[in-house]
Every structure is written in C-alpha cells, then in structure tokens.
Amino acid sequence: MSTYDYDLFVIGGGSGGVRAARVAAGDAGARVALAEEDRYGGTCVIRGCVPKKLMVFASEFTDAAEVGKAYGWNMTSGTFDWHSFRDHLNTELDRLEGVYRSLLKNSGVDTFDARAKLKDAHTVELSNGETKTAKTILVATGGRPVRPDLPNADLGIVSDDIFHLETLPKSILIIGGGYIACEFACILHGLGVEVTQYYRGAQILRGFDDEARGLIAEAMRDRGIELHTGTNIVQMALDGQVYTSSGPTASDAALGASAQQQDLMSNDDTAPEASPGRGGPIWVKATNGRERVFDMVLFATGRNPNTDDMGFEELGIEVGRRGEVVVDAFSKTAVDSVYAIGDVTNRVNLTPVAIREGMAFVETVFKDNPTAVDHDLIPSAIFTQPEMGTVGMSEEAARDQEEIEVYCTSFRPMRTAFAGKPDRVLMKLVVSVATRKVLGCHIVAPNAGEMIQLAGIAIKMGATKEDFDRTVAVHPTMSEEIVTMKTPMRTA
Structure with a gap:
C-alpha cells in the first residue's frame, strides 16, 4: 500500500x-x-x-x-x-x-x-x-498579466480586469503591441470605445510574418483605431493632480508646466490610492512628448x-x-x-x-509510455479584425534558414466588396525551394482561425506546394486562393 x-x-x-x-x-x-x-x-x-x-x-x-x-x-x-x-x-x-x-x-x-x-x-x-x-x-x-515598472501603473488595468468593468470607458489607451493588446483594441473599438494604442516597437505583432502584421495594422487604422508605433508612455497620473515631494497639488488645466511634469512621477507615499481603472481620467505623457487624457489605460505588456x-x-x-x-x-x-x-x-x-x-x-x-511534447508547427489565431491564422515559419524566419519561394495574394473579399468596403485579406504560403514543402501558411481574413486549423493538418503532415496545387478549390470562397496560387511572387 x-x-x-x-x-x-x-x-x-x-x-x-x-x-x-x-x-x-x-x-x-x-x-x-x-x-x-x-x-x-x-x-x-x-x-x-x-x-x-x-x-x-x-x-x-x-x-x-x-x-x-x-x-x-x-x-x-x-x-x-x-x-x-x-x-x-x-x-x-x-x-x-x-x-x-x-x-x-x-x-x-x-x-x-x-x-x-x-x-x-x-x-x-x-x-x-x-x-x-x-x-x-x-x-x-x-x-x-504584469504591469510595467512605472510609477502609478496601478492606475491602469490589465486584461484580467476587462471582464469586470462596471461601465465601458468612452476612451482608452492600450499599451502594447502583442496579440492581447491588438485583440482588445479591435474588440473595444467595435463596442464603441475610442481606442488609442501605443507600442514601442516599429510594428505590432512582433514575431509574426511581416506582411501579415502590416496588413492588420493598416486595417486597424482604417477602422478608426489610433495606432502609434515607436511610442510608449513615460508618465501617468490622475488628471488634475501632480505629485511633488510635498504631496498632491492642483495642476493647471493642461497639466503642462514643465517643472510640474518633472515631479509628476515621484514615488512619494502621499500620492492618492486608486483601484485599477477606477481613479478617474488618467493623464499620460508619451515618449514623443505628447500629453493626453484618457478615461482608462490598459496595460497589455506581457505575462x-x-x-x-x-x-x-x-x-x-x-x-x-x-x-x-x-x-x-x-x-x-x-x-x-x-x-x-x-x-x-x-x-x-x-x-x-x-x-x-x-x-x-x-x-x-x-501509462509507462514516455511521451515528449511536440511543439513544432502549432497553428494559432489572433482574433483581431480581420483575424490572423498562422502556422509554421514566417517569410523572414524561413529565408534566414534556406532558399524559399513566396506565394502571396491580397484582395477584397466578396462579402464586403459588394458593400463597397475597402477591407482586404491576405493568403500566403512560404515554400522551401529544396524540398518543396510548405514551411508556413499565413492568412489574414475574417474567420482565418477556422481556415488555419485545416491548413495546419496539411503542413504538419509535410505537404508540398504541389500537394496544395493538386487540391481542387472550393468556389466561391476566400480560402480557395490557398490552392490556386501558381506563380511565386518572389524568391528569397
């Protein structure tokens, strides 16, 4: 026993x-x-x-x-x-x-x-x-989720807090450029919130295919999300207050006096406490020097x-x-x-x-069956608007490894083109010249997550570009483009 x-x-x-x-x-x-x-x-x-x-x-x-x-x-x-x-x-x-x-x-x-x-x-x-x-x-x-090491960061919320908000803010600043930040930017914008997003990097969704993430960034801006790359915040506080060594004082209307801004972010214990996201309008200063006031700040800066x-x-x-x-x-x-x-x-x-x-x-x-986990070729989806579905290597990662061909098309999908909307989608295959295997598949389109699941099976099995070519298209669909691209757009 x-x-x-x-x-x-x-x-x-x-x-x-x-x-x-x-x-x-x-x-x-x-x-x-x-x-x-x-x-x-x-x-x-x-x-x-x-x-x-x-x-x-x-x-x-x-x-x-x-x-x-x-x-x-x-x-x-x-x-x-x-x-x-x-x-x-x-x-x-x-x-x-x-x-x-x-x-x-x-x-x-x-x-x-x-x-x-x-x-x-x-x-x-x-x-x-x-x-x-x-x-x-x-x-x-x-x-x-974690907050950045920034004084008064507790004035902002993190992703866990979103689902418990008493009311939606009129305006929100989202800090971060990963999939959580971008998903909530699209969600909140769709629910009627004025969304501004700051990301310190040159382009959102770092680590994903450059062409795909570029299209998503463009679509987010076209929808009305105010997306600023190369931008972060350096200061934040409750609007109307500055923190000095002697405690909180009233600021001028713009919170703009340079001497006050220098003192704003001291770690003085006399600064008023506030529950995350419930402290009232929040003043922020960005790395580009711009000052703004938002109803709420969401940190999506990592986990x-x-x-x-x-x-x-x-x-x-x-x-x-x-x-x-x-x-x-x-x-x-x-x-x-x-x-x-x-x-x-x-x-x-x-x-x-x-x-x-x-x-x-x-x-x-x-069960006496030693089993290692296979972490290779895992399909995933990013639920932005439009969605991204991806499996395998990005064009950038693949070309650093070997000679590749890139098959790619971008077009206006039938459903929204009929309504006169400018939305575009992307279908992309990254192919090894030596083995002809499809090394990566990247889709930016409505319901891309649903499409990439099935593409992931083929790529996990080692399908070649010719295997894709032999597959008859399902017409009329967006996904048929995955099997109808015959000529590479470029080699690298």
Whole structure:
C-alpha cells in the first residue's frame, strides 16, 4: 500500500491541470487531488480565450447594419448594452466553471479550493493549513498579466480586469503591441470605445510574418483605431493632480508646466490610492512628448508565470529569468517527483498546448509510455479584425534558414466588396525551394482561425506546394486562393 495520500497532486485548475488530473484518475486509475486558489477553468475559460472570443463576437455586430443595407436589408444601428452582455457572459463562465468541477468530480478527483505550494518533493502545503503527500506533483499554475515598472501603473488595468468593468470607458489607451493588446483594441473599438494604442516597437505583432502584421495594422487604422508605433508612455497620473515631494497639488488645466511634469512621477507615499481603472481620467505623457487624457489605460505588456512563493528555490527546482519553471522534454523539473506544464513553463503559451502537455505527462508517468511534447508547427489565431491564422515559419524566419519561394495574394473579399468596403485579406504560403514543402501558411481574413486549423493538418503532415496545387478549390470562397496560387511572387 502506498505511503502517500495520493498518486498525483495537481496544483492549478486550468485547462492543462484539469485535463491531466481527470485523465490520470479516470483512464489510469490513479488517486488524484487538485488544488485551485481561484476559479476552475483557469485563464482560458475564466479570464482569457473564452470570454475574449465572446467579446469578439459582440464587437463584430458593429458593421452589420451598414453591410446589410448593401444586401437589401433595411437595418439601423443600435446601441451596445455592456451590462446586459456582461451579465450574460458571467452566467456562461459560471456554467463552464461548473462543467470543469463536474469533470473532476465524475473522474474521482479530490479538489481543494485553496492555494498550494511545495513543502518538499512529495508534500504540498495548502493555504487552509492542511498538508497532502503525493508520489508525483504536477505544477500547472499558469501565468498572469504584469504591469510595467512605472510609477502609478496601478492606475491602469490589465486584461484580467476587462471582464469586470462596471461601465465601458468612452476612451482608452492600450499599451502594447502583442496579440492581447491588438485583440482588445479591435474588440473595444467595435463596442464603441475610442481606442488609442501605443507600442514601442516599429510594428505590432512582433514575431509574426511581416506582411501579415502590416496588413492588420493598416486595417486597424482604417477602422478608426489610433495606432502609434515607436511610442510608449513615460508618465501617468490622475488628471488634475501632480505629485511633488510635498504631496498632491492642483495642476493647471493642461497639466503642462514643465517643472510640474518633472515631479509628476515621484514615488512619494502621499500620492492618492486608486483601484485599477477606477481613479478617474488618467493623464499620460508619451515618449514623443505628447500629453493626453484618457478615461482608462490598459496595460497589455506581457505575462509572467505564476511561480512566486511556491517553494521551488528551496527544493532545488530551477526557475528561469522570467520566473518560468525549467523542465525537460517530458515536462519534468530538476526534482524527479515534480513536473510542470502549461504557461508556468513559458514554452508555448496556448491552451491546447497545455492540454497536450498534460496528456503527454499522463502517458509518461502513469501509462509507462514516455511521451515528449511536440511543439513544432502549432497553428494559432489572433482574433483581431480581420483575424490572423498562422502556422509554421514566417517569410523572414524561413529565408534566414534556406532558399524559399513566396506565394502571396491580397484582395477584397466578396462579402464586403459588394458593400463597397475597402477591407482586404491576405493568403500566403512560404515554400522551401529544396524540398518543396510548405514551411508556413499565413492568412489574414475574417474567420482565418477556422481556415488555419485545416491548413495546419496539411503542413504538419509535410505537404508540398504541389500537394496544395493538386487540391481542387472550393468556389466561391476566400480560402480557395490557398490552392490556386501558381506563380511565386518572389524568391528569397
């Protein structure tokens, strides 16, 4: 008989942790427990993918009346009811959390609504004072959004806060140029918010294909989003106040006296406290010297793994520069009995990847089938407007590796072109000259996420350009262009 309370103890009730727990218990017959300090479902279900996608759907109705008129419908634009939508959204998230709890219960997993940390290689300590032992411990604590190291950054909100706003702001400044920043810029603009976005880099969506991200930036500006690249903020404060060594004082109407601006961002403890996003209009100064006032500021400047105060260092578990748990190909840490999966490892921070890692962990530890996770050629989508779907290498990365051909087309899609709208889409294949394999596929178009899933299967299988050419087009669709591009636009 085992000397441990459990065969497996999972710390974290997100998608990866829940999947690993219930499969280990249900399929492998292990005695499993799971601890979650917040809500079951984790970032994806509660404060990420799911509520964000529902907000995407809500924001896309903005153009319905205008497009509908071109098709003969007598439609008028209405107003968006944030409170109605938010209440419905919360009801749906409650339902999904209940589903996650039921899955664990029905699989025989013991659950603890408590924070857990490592006490030793086989023991977890819960915030309710209990300790539990397990032969194997799996860390799946995910990540969290971070604010920049900037005085008064607490005046802004982060992505987690969006879903709990009492009211939508009239205007918002979004700081960041990654997919979270760009998605929320499009969402909030579609819901009627005046959106300004600052990004310190030369172009948004760093790391993705240059041509694709350029088209998205152009589309965002065309829709009315005020996008400024090469721009960041250097100061922020509640509008109408400056912070000096003697405490808060009234500023002039423009908050513009240069001496006051120099003192504005001191770390003096006398500065008034404010809840994130609830401190009133916020004054900001940008790196280009421009001063603006916004109802709200959203920081979308990155995420860090949740590894603080987990007992890792004391146990000899290696933690990386950003706080990520360092693991091997089988998700094992430097301690043989402790594994980690998902965003806490900062490998590929996507929900389906965390689930795959959880399944591979169960195969390795409980089914005597060592399984390394394949992180190559993972399709992904960015839910901007228009969406981007991508799999494989960008043109820039591929040409640094070998000689390539680039097949690319950009055009106005039938649905919106008929309504006289200027929207454009992009279909792009990056092909190896030597092997003829398609190294990357990049789509910028409505529902690009739906298209890239199927393209991802072909590319993962090693399809060549000629395989694409042999495939008969589905007409009339946007996606048919993927199999009808016969002549490369360029070689590199």
